[in-house]
Structures are given as structure tokens and as C-alpha cells.
Amino acid sequence: MNISLKYTLFLRSLTVCLSSLLLVGIASCGSSKNVATQPAAVSSSPTLQSDADIDRQLSAVIGSYGSWQRLRVPVTVEINRPKNISISGTAIMERDKSVMIMLKYFGFEVGSLYLTSDSVTVIDKIHKSYAKESIRSFLSGFNVSVANVQDILLGRLFVPGQPTASVSAFDKAEKERVSADEWILIPRGALKGVDYGFRFSPADLLSALICQSGANPPVTCVYDTPVSTPAGPMSAEISVSYERGKSVIDASLQWNLSKAKWNGDVDLRVPSIGKDYKRISSSDISKIISKL
Numbered sequence: 001m002n003i004s005l006k007y008t009l010f011l012r013s014l015t016v017c018l019s020s021l022l023l024v025g026i027a028s029c030g031s032s033k034n035v036a037t038q039p040a041a042v043s044s045s046p047t048l049q050s051d052a053d054i055d056r057q058l059s060a061v062i063g064s065y066g067s068w069q070r071l072r073v074p075v076t077v078e079i080n081r082p083k084n085i086s087i088s089g090t091a092i093m094e095r096d097k098s099v100m101i102m103l104k105y106f107g108f109e110v111g112s113l114y115l116t117s118d119s120v121t122v123i124d125k126i127h128k129s130y131a132k133e134s135i136r137s138f139l140s141g142f143n144v145s146v147a148n149v150q151d152i153l154l155g156r157l158f159v160p161g162q163p164t165a166s167v168s169a170f171d172k173a174e175k176e177r178v179s180a181d182e183w184i185l186i187p188r189g190a191l192k193g194v195d196y197g198f199r200f201s202p203a204d205l206l207s208a209l210i211c212q213s214g215a216n217p218p219v220t221c222v223y224d225t226p227v228s229t230p231a232g233p234m235s236a237e238i239s240v241s242y243e244r245g246k247s248v249i250d251a252s253l254q255w256n257l258s259k260a261k262w263n264g265d266v267d268l269r270v271p272s273i274g275k276d277y278k279r280i281s282s283s284d285i286s287k288i289i290s291k292l
Contacts, residue, residue: 046203047180054175054183057203059167065156066232067164069095070266074256081250091255094268096147096163102271112271117146123271129278153253155206155223155235157185157198206235217243230262 048054071093079085089103099115114121121132144160151158157165174186178199186197196211205225212218219242226233239252 048177048183048203051175051177053203054177055167057183057200058170058175058185060204061200061206062157062165062167064232065165066230067095068231069263070268071095071231071260071262072266073260075101076254076256077251078254079249079251081248091153092266092269093150095150096145098268099146099149099153100269100271102269114271115146115149121271121273123273123277125274128274128276129280130273131280133281152209152221153238154255155226155238157206159187227257229257229260 046057048057071091073091074088075091076086076088087103087105089101092098092100092102097116100112101114102112103110110126111122111124114123115135117135119132119134121130123130145163147163148158148160151165157170159165159169162169170185170187172188174184174188176184176186178184178201181202182200183203184197184199186195194211196209198206199208199210201207206223208223209221210218219240222239222241223235224237226235234255234257236257237252237254240249242249
């Protein structure tokens with residue numbers, strides 16, 4: 001497969017993948033030095049004997065989250081469907097302000113996805129085209145913040161529209177024991193028209209996020225075992241599966257957190273769009289995806 005076709009399939013698949021993650025169509029910090037990641041500490045044998053145990057686990061999970069302002073981390077994206085594609089890049093995030101994923105091939109930047117509280121921009125440098133629309137349109141009017149997007153990508157609990165999760169925000173959520181060491185957290189009324197829930201397995205590890213809008217098929221995000229970072233535990237991998245009609249997405253984002261840079265060591269970037277670039281719509285991307 002030539003680089004042009006390979007990149008096009010990847011970029012468009014990634015766009016739909018992230019759209020699903022953002023619920024569309026259904027998607028003080030530690031040391032600023034590089035710190036090698038280790039598996040996050042977990043209890044030796046967490047078990048659930050009562051609802052009080054679930055409340056304690058929820059408090060422990062949220063309490064383990066540290067704060068951060070900036071993050072730069074290498075990322076590898078593997079797509080199994082609709083095509084088998086793998087490409088590497090770099091993500092640069094500013095907490096609750098922006099997410100930028102730059103894609104590279106043999107060291108050359110070939111495109112990027114840039115999300116802020118105002119807009120989402122996808123740039124295809126190979127074909128000199130780009131798509132840009134308001135965040136409200138991209139999120140179908142859902143009240144989801146940039147911080148929520150970052151938490152979804154990094155494997156953390158989130159509260160729609162709020163910068164950080166809190167135990168009190170889940171007071172009205174349904175908490176269901178599935179087994180002796182597994183449980184499900186289902187927030188109620190957080191997003192109009194959208195149901196979503198978190199699964200923990202074992203009791204203190206967030207293992208999956210499942211969200212569904214109306215009669216549409218659910219989007220499932222599966223998280224790898226978290227690793228310790230200067231900002232607390234984060235998942236080193238998120239796998240996403242989504243099917244709707246002919247659109248089938250089976251992909252994973254793998255974060256190399258051992259090579260991440262934090263806060264003062266991170267310079268922010270804003271992608272540039274060439275004057276001769278052609279603007280396309282997000283519907284054009286969706287139509288192409290449905291034909292892959």
C-alpha cells in the first residue's frame with residue numbers, strides 16, 4: 001500500500017475513531033522530568049462485599065488522579081478495520097484547552113488533528129485538504145469539555161462538561177456489583193440522549209468505557225492496565241470498537257508514557273493550513289469511510 005493511500009485511510013479512520021470517543025454519532029503536577037512508567041500500584045486482592053466497598057473504591061480511584069497542565073507523548077495508532085494500518089505520531093495536550101495529534105511518516109509530518117474548546121480541525125498535508133468545524137457541531141451539541149476528551153483518551157473517569165471528576169458528582173449514579181471484584185458505574189442524566197458507563201475489573205482498575213446514543217450501536221473503549229506517571233495512573237493503551245452500517249472501526253491508541261514530557265518541558269503548537277489547501281466537510285470523510 002503506498003503512503004498516500006495508507007495515510008488517507010489512517011487519517012479518516014482516526015477521525016471517525018475520535019469522533020466515536022467524543023460521543024459523536026452514537027464520541028499540582030509532579031516532576032517535569034521524564035519519568036519511566038511502572039504499573040500503577042493496586043491492592044493485592046480487591047474484593048467487593050458491600051455497596052460501601054464500591055464507594056471506597058470510587059474514592060480511591062478518583063483520589064489517585066494527579067493534576068497536570070501540559071503533556072507531550074509519542075503515540076502509535078493501530079487500525080485493524082476497515083484496513084490493517086499502523087502509524088506513529090506525537091500528541092501534545094494542554095489540560096482542558098487543546099488536543100493535537102501529529103502524524104508522521106519517516107520523520108515527516110503528513111497531517112494532524114487539532115481540537116480546542118471552539119473547533120476541531122483535521123489537516124491532510126498529502127492531499128492538501130482540511131476539515132474544520134465548530135466543537136458544538138462536531139460534538140452534536142453534547143456538553144463535553146476538552147478535559148473530558150483527554151480523560152477518555154488517557155483512561156480516566158470524567159464528568160461531562162466539568163474539568164475534573166469528583167466523588168460527589170457520582171452520588172446519583174448506579175453502582176452495580178458484577179462479581180466479587182468487578183463493578184459498573186452508570187451515571188444518570190449526565191448527557192441528554194446518551195447512556196454511558198464505566199467498568200472496573202478488578203475493583204480498583206478502570207477497564208472499559210461504553211457509550212450509546214439512542215438506537216445506535218454502542219462504542220466500546222477498552223483500557224489497558226494503568227501505569228504510574230507524574231500525574232497519577234494513566235492507561236498506556238485504549239482500544240476502540242464501533243460498528244454502524246458499513247462503517248466499522250477497530251483501532252487502538254498506544255501511548256509511550258515512559259517517554260512523555262510534562263508541563264514546563266512541553267512547548268505548545270498550533271497546526272498551520274496552507275493557503276492552497278482545499279476545505280472539505282466532515283460528511284465527506286464519513287462518506288469515504290463508509291465505502292472502505
